[in-house]
Amino acid sequence: MTPDATLRALFEAEKLDDARFSPAFLAQVPASKIAQILSQLQQSYGALQGITPDGDGYRLRFEGADIPARIALDQEGCIAGLWFGAPVPSGSIEEHAAAITGLPGAVSLLVLEDGRPLISHNADAALAVGSAAKLAILKALSLAVRNGEKQWSDVVELRPEWKSLPSGTLQDWPDGTPLTLGSLAHVMISISDNTATDALIRLVGREAVEAVSPRNSPFLTTRELFTLKTREHAALRLEWAGADEAARRLILERIANMPLPSAQALAPEPTYKAAEWFFSAQELCTLLEETSDLPSGSINPGPVDPGQWQHFSYKGGSETGVLNLSSRVVGADGIARCVVATWNHPSALDENSLLLPYRGILTALAGRSQ
Structure with missing residues (x-):
């Protein structure tokens, strides 16, 4: 059977037979698990209506959604690999x-x-908006490059005071690691690296980011935001929420030398109304x-x-x-x-x-x- 015909047969079968799958596949995923996934897809999105090629895989068209899929068959025609992607609901x-x-x-x-x-x-x-605010930093950096103040190829050494909590990976890199402004921008946007974010705010200048987004003045670094969001600083967070711009800048001076909090120290409840972008x-x-x-x-x-x-x-x-x-x-x-x-x-x-x-x-x- 062709791969698309094999996919269709999976959804049409009353009961999945182990013989449809390679031994190596079944060692990782039992046929009963696959049957459960197929049932859940049809319960959530209705009957399978069609299968069309899509890149290196297929697009499964259900009554209520399209779902990308990939399938691999071994030399005997048994299923050696099977993947279903995120559903895309149909409709206007x-x-x-x-x-x-x-x-x-x-x-x-x-x-x-x-x-x-x-x-x-x-x-x-x-x-x-959480990390979508990093678009303002990218804009400020692009203006600095356009104005000749910075170049994407400029190299800086990673500083300990820039390090923040994840998301991202740069917080685990050695101090002094050379990085270009371009690479910092890439990881700030692509993996939402918070250390790269804080580095760029410091390098471009907080005031340059605030010129892009005046509403968010003073524009918080991620490290400052995490400090305000700890259980320990609940009162300070409320003070920040009610303060004007000048008072908020004074608060930033007060927390400037505080150590980076741990992720476990953050308040579990929503705090975005008090401190965010x-x-x-x-x-x-x-x-x-x-x-x-x-x-x-x-x-x-x-x-x-x-x-x-x-x-x-x-x-x-x-x-x-x-x-x-x-x-x-x-x-x-x-x-x-x-x-x-x-x-x-x-x-x-x-x-x-x-x-x-x-x-x-x-x-x-x-x-x-x-």
């Missing part, structure tokens, strides 16, 4: 937008096509547009399917109670489209409640770009 842009705007809490959504809004919901509301969906679309010529945003696609687009830029952000997804994509028609969704709620979020309809919007837009 408006249907997916309604699923997002109907989420509890504070939600903003902006879908731009060639600069014109297709969907706009609270697009000017400044919500907590706040951007509107419109502002993030503008930042994506202004940095779209830089390669940093095109390394990690996040929820974007690169196969559907000629070019993409992506940055997201999250913490407890906060989730942001921000993408700029260019289709075969050469038209740029931006999709920014932000969700704030004072409890832990089910990320798929935003992620799945967000992917659905991108897929629907890709269909428009053909």
